[in-house]
Amino acid sequence: MISLVVTADTKNYNLVERDQAFANLMIQFKQPFEIVYVANADYGFLGELKKIVSNNPNRKLVVTAPSTNINTQIYTGLDQTESGDCLLITMDTDVELIKKMLMKHFDGADLVFVKKKENWFKSFFVGLGRATYQIGLRLLGRGRDLCCDPRVVLLNNRSVNTIILNPVLSKALRLVNPDPEREARVLTEEKLYDNPTPSQQNSNNSFMALGIVSLFYIIALFVMAIIFPIFNSGLYTVWILVGIIVWVILGVIGAVVVARFIYNTRLGIPVAINLANEPVINIEEIVRGGDTIEFAEEEHEADAVEESELEPEIMPEDIDIEAEYKDNTETEESKEAIKNKDEVDTKKLATIPDNEIAVPETPPATKKSSAKAKTKKSSTTTKTTEKKETTTKKSTKKSTAGTSKKPQISKVKSTRSPKTKK
Numbered sequence: 001m002i003s004l005v006v007t008a009d010t011k012n013y014n015l016v017e018r019d020q021a022f023a024n025l026m027i028q029f030k031q032p033f034e035i036v037y038v039a040n041a042d043y044g045f046l047g048e049l050k051k052i053v054s055n056n057p058n059r060k061l062v063v064t065a066p067s068t069n070i071n072t073q074i075y076t077g078l079d080q081t082e083s084g085d086c087l088l089i090t091m092d093t094d095v096e097l098i099k100k101m102l103m104k105h106f107d108g109a110d111l112v113f114v115k116k117k118e119n120w121f122k123s124f125f126v127g128l129g130r131a132t133y134q135i136g137l138r139l140l141g142r143g144r145d146l147c148c149d150p151r152v153v154l155l156n157n158r159s160v161n162t163i164i165l166n167p168v169l170s171k172a173l174r175l176v177n178p179d180p181e182r183e184a185r186v187l188t189e190e191k192l193y194d195n196p197t198p199s200q201q202n203s204n205n206s207f208m209a210l211g212i213v214s215l216f217y218i219i220a221l222f223v224m225a226i227i228f229p230i231f232n233s234g235l236y237t238v239w240i241l242v243g244i245i246v247w248v249i250l251g252v253i254g255a256v257v258v259a260r261f262i263y264n265t266r267l268g269i270p271v272a273i274n275l276a277n278e279p280v281i282n283i284e285e286i287v288r289g290g291d292t293i294e295f296a297e298e299e300h301e302a303d304a305v306e307e308s309e310l311e312p313e314i315m316p317e318d319i320d321i322e323a324e325y326k327d328n329t330e331t332e333e334s335k336e337a338i339k340n341k342d343e344v345d346t347k348k349l350a351t352i353p354d355n356e357i358a359v360p361e362t363p364p365a366t367k368k369s370s371a372k373a374k375t376k377k378s379s380t381t382t383k384t385t386e387k388k389e390t391t392t393k394k395s396t397k398k399s400t401a402g403t404s405k406k407p408q409i410s411k412v413k414s415t416r417s418p419k420t421k422k
Contacts, residue, residue, distance in 0.1 A: 001084035005077040008039040038077040042066040059289040065282035069269040110156040110182035113148035129211030136259020167279040
């Protein structure tokens, strides 16, 4: 089984088409495979990548914490693979290069490394710089660096296990041959990436600069050691001997310092290690083929909770207050209707002329009795009005008492958002 570990850190591609290209390439070799994507949580197309993984079999997505360095991402991806060989690539690795690496692997190579090819003029200085770099590594007591791209490499099962068991040396084991007992091959190609970054495009610049400096150093040493004795009758003076010794010492020190600098630059930021020598990796989510995307469901649940909270709740206290309010309004309306009726009657009487008003002729005795009756009626009406006023006062007191006892409920809709589980 071959595991294709892809580090997703570019936005220059249609992810669906890229995933299909990787799958079609693996199907051509008629071998079981899986594709493991590794991306940070702040990756711009993380949602689209989740859909691709959930809708296709033999896929897995490992989401690490934001700003996780590339070495930790690669270590996490290799650790999440099934038992088998691993082909480590990036999202923008050239598909034809991947095909050539797989062909080398099925031809018998257990490990396949990739190196960028330069033109004949630049390759001379690059080769000289790499030779000086290897001398410095040897003086430092380190293994031979293959000077290949550490992000595109095919590793066998034993090499993957060695890298996982040594997180401190995880990238160093991708710069050298982690399994010298097995056959390893190096592919030298002009195109490694479809859209290389400036650092990827100028990956050999440090070796080229070192090669130019090494060329001038060798020329100066050649002049002091060979040319000068030829023009001095084959004799070395004391100053020439001291100069040659000092020049050689400076060359050795310079090779060691430069080799250490280039080696540390190629290593980059290491995987974080705790006190127990275990890797510190923050995996936020793992999505496999056939899984449902949970973040979309959580959003729907949150919307439903918000709608339920925004609906006003009717309490029994509200019903009592509304009933009392209706009674008070009805009594006030009845009073206003009576007043309006009396005003209309008085207006009608004012419009009738005095001659047309018929005043009945009554004896004086009857006049007194009618006056008494009128006074009685007026007293009764005053009593009834007093009774009505007292009843209205009592009803208003009851309503005010009821409102003072029962707090008034706000009718403003709530704007709080529900708390959702992350």
